[in-house]
């Protein structure tokens with residue numbers, strides 16, 4: 001299929017944590033809309049020294065930044081109002097939003113708690129004008145739930161994501177193929193989706209400051225400095241992306257674990273040992289249900305609150321911790337550029353009940369691995385996964 005024929009929406013809640021807390025407070029009779037005063041959502045002051053998780057537009061005008069300490073934020077604006085996050089409520093609002101969106105297409109990839117991709121390619125014939133539909137969805141979300149979203153409309157996920165990030169809040173933007181030069185080439189290279197801080201700093205040292213400069217840069221130069229990532233970087237700057245919208249299939253079930261750290265982590269060995277603990281925990285859960293996974297994904301949130309995620313379809317369904325761990329480490333190394341991470345997680349989806357044995361030539365002596373897993377399940381406490389949360393997400397049941 002020509003990429004022009006695809007139509008992808010990226011829907012992103014504006015200032016999700018602050019907006020959701022605002023709607024909750026209003027519904028409880030609180031008479032101030034905290035979106036309209038200098039306010040922030042900030043975590044536990046003792047644990048992370050009160051890191052700012054979200055800020056209102058007025059707080060932003062005072063120079064308050066996401067991920068900075070509450071101490072610093074209060075110095076910038078002494079009359080700042082501070083509210084704690086309510087993750088349980090955020091998950092509820094998130095689910096409400098996604099459930100609402102399933103009426104427009106079953107092909108929805110949930111990217112984070114407040115963002116998703118809708119593949120409208122197969123349903124576009126149902127609607128006269130997809131841009132009108134995007135406006136309608138945006139307005140209906142506000143009417144129904146009381147918070148605003150941005151919607152990016154484009155021919156692939158990368159461009160839809162970039163488009164939804166243009167002017168906020170409460171806006172619909174397009175970024176079709178023929179708009180790429182005009183709309184994203186002038187932007188700073190750090191604005192490119194899936195580019196971390198280390199990569200943009202490295203690019204800058206090579207004299208590449210804008211997305212346009214990256215798009216037109218010498219592939220040999222990029223290859224020298226970024227190896228296998230070179231083509232991906234150049235393609236991204238040209239708005240090229242053919243990754244599919246990965247809807248959770250097979251009863252839309254998904255298992256995920258993730259962990260936010262007390263202090264940001266940069267040490268790859270430490271990260272890998274955390275991933276290992278998560279993989280054991282999650283694959284144990286899978287085995288206890290007699291399920292095998294066909295899709296594995298790793299998710300990263302960097303210290304500056306950027307989300308990265310990559311998933312892979314496996315040749316053979318598996319519930320082996322070792323198989324899953326090898327794939328997770330691969331994926332992690334593909335998307336991590338050395339930026340300090342604040343949260344990492346593992347997600348499994350696309351489950352089957354029985355292993356499809358014949359396909360893979362990569363399967364070794366997996367009877368042995370399976371046995372080891374079952375032994376490990378019985379000594380799981382050793383891995384200290386107490387702070388890991390397991391969530392069965394987003395069932396499409398409306």
Ligand SMILES: [Mg+2]
Nearest residue numbers: 012013015114
């Ligand atoms: Mg958002």
